[in-house]
Amino acid sequence: MRVSHFPIFTLKDTPADAEVISHKLMIRSGMIRKLSSGQYSWLPLGLRVIKKIEDIIRIELEKIGCSEILMPSVQPSELWQESGRWDQYGPELLRFTDRHQRDFCLGPTFEEVITDLIRKDVSSYKQLPINLFQISTKFRDEIRPRFGVMRAREFIMKDAYSFHANQQSLDEAYEVYKTAYNNIFKNLMLDFTVVDADSGNIGGNESNEFHVIADTGEDDLLLDDQLKGMNIEIAKVKYGEDDLEALIKKTNLTHKKGIEVGHIFKLGQKYSETMKAKVTTKDSKTVDMFMGCYGIGVTRIVAAAIEQLHDDKGIKWPASITPFNTVIIEIDGHKNSDVRAYCESVYESFIEKDIETIYDDRDANLGKKIKDWELIGIPNIVIIGKNESNNNTVIFKKRSSESKSEMDINNLLDEIIS
RNA sequence: CGGGGUGUAGCGCAGCUUGGUAGCGCGGCUGGUUUGGGACCAGUAGGUCGUAGGUUCGAAUCCUAUCACCCCGACCA
Incomplete structure (x- = not known):
């Protein structure tokens, strides 16, 4: 979605x-x-x-x-x-x-x-x-x-x-x-x-x-x-x-x-x-x-x-009943057509793997989006901006952890599916 | 039903004591600059102050009634 x-x-x-x-x-x-x-x-x-x-x-x-x-x-x-x-x-x-x-x-x-x-x-x-x-x-x-x-x-x-x-x-x-x-x-x-x-x-x-x-x-x-x-x-x-x-x-x-x-x-x-x-x-x-x-x-x-x-940030859904498994957060996609196109392709690859994914395509800045999804409690957060678009990677963050890491999409898909 | 509390803009609140015709933050809308952890500037819309009655020249403010909502108790997936 x-x-x-x-x-x-x-x-x-x-x-x-x-x-x-x-x-x-x-x-x-x-x-x-x-x-x-x-x-x-x-x-x-x-x-x-x-x-x-x-x-x-x-x-x-x-x-x-x-x-x-x-x-x-x-x-x-x-x-x-x-x-x-x-x-x-x-x-x-x-x-x-x-x-x-x-x-x-x-x-x-x-x-x-x-x-x-x-x-x-x-x-x-x-x-x-x-x-x-x-x-x-x-x-x-x-x-x-x-x-x-x-x-x-x-x-x-x-x-x-x-x-x-x-x-x-x-x-x-x-x-x-x-x-x-x-x-x-x-x-x-x-x-x-x-x-x-x-x-x-x-x-x-x-x-x-x-x-x-x-x-x-x-x-x-x-x-x-x-x-x-x-x-x-x-x-x-x-x-x-x-x-x-x-x-x-x-x-x-x-x-x-x-x-x-x-x-x-x-x-x-x-x-x-x-x-x-x-x-x-x-x-x-x-x-x-x-x-x-x-x-x-x-x-x-x-x-x-x-x-x-x-x-204190919000809900932390267990995988069993989370409304979505993964959220894709797009940075600046409304102005940057490369980012938009890249997000779309990443989103499609998640959907192909039957991962329940919500793609945040709102025109809002990163902080607001992350706060929203941490509040909602989606377990897997994927962040994509111009750097990731250029490198063909994504930033991955779990709701349960503070750390973020840059990852190859296929590696990430494997990790999420496992 | 007993006890306690709250109703003011979409949300969070101030104003009420000591009556003089309503304000702040967030949000919304428009334009612009932005977008890497809740952005900034300028403008703008939005409220019969829960409802009804009373007191008064005048009520968000005082009085009465009423409704709604929340918390504690009895009850329950």
Whole structure:
């Protein structure tokens, strides 16, 4: 892409209403803009990061036999009445009425809809297990949205659901998802941990949370050397102790801050029972299906990655989810046609190698361009001016390092690809 | 919902205490010189001071109400 065709919107000043670093950097680097409290528009740069995360998730889920679907966000109240959550869920469930005075809500989660979907088409144990997921916008009328997209009212979540004829099948699937989630977060190239957790009002009897480790995280975790452990809430119950310091002593675990980005649950028969989602078993009996549900906060991962990987200049994207792999910064290309032509040819050679490249062809001086791309956090920075054009070389600088070096293009391509 | 805070130009802010009709920096636009780490010079546009009401000869400034936004708490991917 060329910047002339891929608008970037960077800011020098931090907007006054941003508090945490990821929020500040997302606004300044032009990834998002606020519409109203807890609601953000995603600009081209930010959306590319979302797509990267979604693709990593898709690949791992498809590997374990989970197929993608898409369900409506506007959900009829009847289903929520049936599960009992119309009354239980509380004001976080945004409710409204259509022109026929029929009640609806904006889906904060999709157990009701998917259970309804499955019960209509599945009647035999032979059709099970079934694994489905969607990546879609969820809405929760949060008491207090905050920290930008970290806790937004409208956000993108991947939610997967599994249906089984018996507990054993669910147990097996749960472990498969756990492994897949580990792979997803490994592939995202973020420091993370999985902990035992409370299943909250989703229901069920076993659950694990996946956390991105970050000093600015909101959740307290107690972890061992292997980064395994438990959420503080679980620890409190388990050890009968409310004080954090006392718990650390008692458990001999390390205290870390985490940002919850994934949560998996064994729902069991909670929804299938109330919503009468049954199948016939091998011995001709009927049984309520066993369910699991598995969530990942896609938009929250964007913020969590930034919380974990940044410096005073801006974001430092891991290769896995960077909006672009490489930026080519042109010096004086608007006046120097040799430089322009040379930049174009270097750009083409990057594109030929399938390196995701953004070519900064703006009429601006070097300092401004470098500041912008360091803020945005592109891992590889290539600088080209008249010297490089004459020498048939480029200047190469990594986002993670201060040093620059003049390089032959082919050598650079090899280095970036490796 | 309880506690705290902020609304003045696209962004960051000053002005408010002590009323006299709005200013600075960045950004934008035009022209020129520039472009090797956020350039310089000259010019220029842009604000019913969140909204409504009140006090006053006169309100950004004082009073009342209201809305929005942010932070702390309860809740959560």
